[in-house]
Amino acid sequence: MTFGSRCLSRRQCLTCMTLVGACLMFSGCGGGAVRTPSKEQATISGSLSNAGKSISVDSLVTFESTEKSSMASGKVDALGKFNLKAADPTVGIPPGRYSVTVTPPAGEPAKVGTDDYKAKMMQGGMAAAQKKPSDIPDNFQSMSTTPLKLEVKQGQNTFDIDFAKLPGQ
Numbered sequence: 001m002t003f004g005s006r007c008l009s010r011r012q013c014l015t016c017m018t019l020v021g022a023c024l025m026f027s028g029c030g031g032g033a034v035r036t037p038s039k040e041q042a043t044i045s046g047s048l049s050n051a052g053k054s055i056s057v058d059s060l061v062t063f064e065s066t067e068k069s070s071m072a073s074g075k076v077d078a079l080g081k082f083n084l085k086a087a088d089p090t091v092g093i094p095p096g097r098y099s100v101t102v103t104p105p106a107g108e109p110a111k112v113g114t115d116d117y118k119a120k121m122m123q124g125g126m127a128a129a130q131k132k133p134s135d136i137p138d139n140f141q142s143m144s145t146t147p148l149k150l151e152v153k154q155g156q157n158t159f160d161i162d163f164a165k166l167p168g169q
Contacts, residue, residue: 046159054080058105
């Protein structure tokens with residue numbers, strides 16, 4: 001390899017190629033713009049009940065906005081309260097109209113050695129979990145059927161929801 005009118009030694013040539021390779025490796029691919037949350041962000045909290053009684057601990061509350069491509073979710077605590085976190089912190093929770101679902105907590109796994117465990121294993125581990133009666137109406141458990149749509153505004157939003165008091169319940 002020549003550099004100007006001077007020939008480079010094999011060692012100098014390898015050193016140059018190593019430096020060029022390192023520069024390319026550390027420069028990255030350009031990666032695009034970093035998404036930062038807009039200044040218009042919302043926080044969502046509240047409580048859930050059915051006929052005045054708190055719903056099951058660890059039920060999952062999800063707010064989803066297809067128009068904003070945003071989702072936030074969180075679990076219900078022992079007092080029926082929830083605080084939601086954005087699924088994507090780089091997007092945050094933008095204001096907008098959200099569909100709301102609430103799903104009951106997953107059932108307890110079968111304990112090793114019990115008849116339920118043996119039955120599940122005999123079916124390849126795919127036996128359906130026994131469905132417990134839920135304190136959450138079925139239509140609120142799916143995005144395709146939930147009638148609950150809420151407007152989330154910039155800043156703090158608190159929603160106290162009693163399923164029994166909603167229209168059509």
